[in-house]
Amino acid sequence: DAKTTQPPSMDCAEGRAANLPCNHSTISGNEYVYWYRQIHSQGPQYIIHGLKNNETNEMASLIITEDRKSSTLILPHATLRDTAVYYCIVKANFNKFYFGSGTKLNVKP
């Protein structure tokens, strides 16, 4: 199963776009890219997922490169409430859902 690599932390100014990168160079053709976030030790919260096309929902946008070896989660207008640990996960099956250490996003006023 593919594993992911994320920077341990990032800063973003409030109101600006937050772009969180993720490398998944060993991703398989049937594995989806998922993003979750965890706010202050609460249960992880689903954000978005995609296979190869870019995806957008009310929370965020997901940009997946054409070779699928990396992706970027975009929070278009970050707020202080978006301060959290963001996890990038590649998933092919329900019991292959590996959470790494994630990226701690600090949104600053």
Place this chain on the structure above:
Amino acid sequence: NAGVTQTPKFRILKIGQSMTLQCTQDMNHNYMYWYRQDPGMGLKLIYYSVGAGITDKGEVPNGYNVSRSTTEDFPLRLELAAPSQTSVYFCASSYEGGPTSEQYFGPGTRLTVT
């Protein structure tokens, strides 16, 4: 819908004691999971269930047991608690197990074994 609920929120156990962590979901999801999260780390899968009466081991099952007698409930049993089981435990559920099915998480149970 309440989603996924867990009880208790906090618990302190002495070494060798036993306890059951409760998890209930009201979304009629077939799949349920238990994860543990150690400080500063990601989540690790302990056990999962694909339906009532069916359970299987995840990545770190040693020291735990589960049962799934109903669709709604998926309790996690700790026998002979050890300090290494100090962690935050999350229960999750999903409607199906395919690659497009997201998991919904409960608020967690913070367990300390001393």
